Amino acid sequence: MARPLNVEKRSELLEQVVQYLQLHGLAQMSLSPLAQAIGTSKRMLLYYFGSRENLLAQVWAARHPDAHALFDDVDDTDGLRRAASALWEAITVGEQSGPVRLLLELLSLATTDPDQYGSLATESIEALVNPIEAAFLRLGHQPRQAQAGATLLVSGLRGLCQDRLVTQDTARTDAAARQLIESVVTVAG
Known part of the structure; x- marks a missing residue:
């Protein structure tokens, strides 16, 4: 059985992603450098957001x-x-x-x-x-x-x-x- 998503952690990661993208932009966004810059892993970003495309959609939806x-x-x-x-x-x-x-x-x-x-x-x-x-x-x-x-x-x-x-x-x-x-x-x- 999959463990439930930690909503607080997801929200915190999303805010960090938004801040990162506002500084660095979308064009060259890759999950590995993004994850490293915000202190997490690519695996965790995929766990919380599913894909790069879904992460971008969530960033836009949040802001x-x-x-x-x-x-x-x-x-x-x-x-x-x-x-x-x-x-x-x-x-x-x-x-x-x-x-x-x-x-x-x-x-x-x-x-x-x-x-x-x-x-x-x-x-x-x-x-x-x-x-x-x-x-x-x-x-x-x-x-x-x-x-x-x-x-x-x-x-x-x-x-x-x-x-x-x-x-x-x-x-x-x-x-x-x-x-x-x-x-x-x-x-x-």
Whole structure:
């Protein structure tokens, strides 16, 4: 009989993996050096997470912006504006500013290695777009308009976030984010 997983140990390992990946990135991630760096073994990582791919999925699940928490209560354009602004803040200066770097790297890797990263990248995008699309639907938009508005908001903010990380130009990217949000909200209104 297999012994049950130590949930605390798994959680602790996951946090260490997240910290490691935020410093070192995903591209060259190999389980053996990762395990050594965080003081465990490759065998233990496989025991707790099953595979490299599942570990990456767990990292993203533990640290992605919770678009549901931000957008599920949106029922008017002011709520949409507030939620979109909160998403921008979360990915640039808030608790998601570190993990969003992993998302940007994941999306980049998915374009060159879709077999390894494509499905996780797609799931990551859908985790952001779907709750925002649902908010647009609640505001009375047709499904295609709702999907397009949510995609514009997510992709636009993500691109501006990447721009900000590269250039460190917070004033310009904040102004562009406000303009993007306002244009999306205006269309939603």
